[in-house]
Amino acid sequence: MQIITLTGDYGVKDHYLASLKGLIYSYVQNVQIVEISSYVRSFDVNQAAFYIESCIDDFPENTVHLNTVGAELYIDSKYPEKSLLPGVLQYKNQYIISFDNGFFSLFLKDKSFDNFWIANNMEIDSSSYQFPVKKMLIPLLISLVKKENFNKMVEKTDYFQRKINLSPVIETNVIKGSVIHIDIYGNLITNIDKETFYRFGNDIPFTIFFRKKEYYIDKISKTYNEVVEGESVAIFNSNNIMEIAINMASNELTGGASRLLGIQIGDIVRIEFSPKGSVENLNQLF
Known part of the structure; x- marks a missing residue:
């Protein structure tokens, strides 16, 4: 059975999500569609990358x-490298299809990947600009899954659009990170990942x-607990x-750590370390 996941900012109030599912079911047999999230913040490709990155290792190969999210077709004939076209990333023998709008760089960060293709050989007309998901992404997905004309649609490349990914700032005995997501x-x-945190040592x-x-x-x-x-x-x-959480404080009244600590997405999280012999420890002696 072919597994296809969907990540988007459509929500479920309108018909858009159902329309995409209907198209996939119409062309791909024996398929299971899994919604990673339909509630990504509008146009926030960073959050979309975070959602997929957080669960991709739990899915099987293929x-x-x-x-x-952020699906918008743009053709720049003078500077083709600035064009926004659909891309396909092969990562750990799985495939991610998205417009090349910075999403792939946000997903990968510094991770290696298997292959990347840009869909620069697809037929484009006025409807491609109006409905880029239905007219560009879905046909590309179908061709990939059914192994029909995929190689004719794409060109293999190592280049994709770059978007700044906010990484923790490391200073002397300090890590400055930020909140990138607030869950339900x-x-x-x-x-701030575990490796970055423990670079200062295990017992500091x-x-x-x-x-x-x-x-x-x-x-x-x-x-x-x-x-x-x-x-x-x-x-x-x-x-x-x-x-960061507050134990047993996640309900509609309290709002969890976000509301109780007064913290929102983008706010700074600062970690100060006090190694033996540091100024901080010496000051505590006086």
Whole structure:
């Protein structure tokens, strides 16, 4: 059975998502469609990349992932490298289809990939600009899955559009990260990974500070319930990314860590380390 995932910003109120599913079912037999998310923030390719990156390792080989966020066709005949066309990324023997609008660079960051193709040989007319998902992405997906005319539509290349990916800033004994996602529970997902955090060592005292300085955390827990109910907690989630939460505080009244700590997407998370012999430790002696 062919698995196809959908990631988009359509929501479910309108008919757009159903229309895409109907097209896929019409042309691809024995297929299972999985919605990664239909509620990506409008035009936010960074969040779309985050969603797919967070779960792609849980899917089997040959899964095809379709991202429709930021789908806009643009042809620049004078500077072709600035054109926005559909692309196909082969990554760990899975495939991701999206417009080449910076999404692929946000997804990959510094990770290696198998192959990348740009769809610069597809037929384009006025409807391609009006309905780029239905007229460009879906036909490309169908040709890939059915192995029909795919190589005629695309050209293999190593070039794709680059978009700035916000990475943690590392200074002397300090990591400055930021909140990149808030999940349905109000938990704060940062851009600080486990490897970056532990580059300072395994037993180095530290303090995690937020926008409101009265809130801080000075230890990493393995689970949410290692702290008492209502207390803030820092863990590394299943993707080895630092997550800030408040134990048992995720409901409609409290809004979880986001509301209780007054933190939104883009806010700074600052981690200060105090190695032995540092100025911070020396000052504590006096």
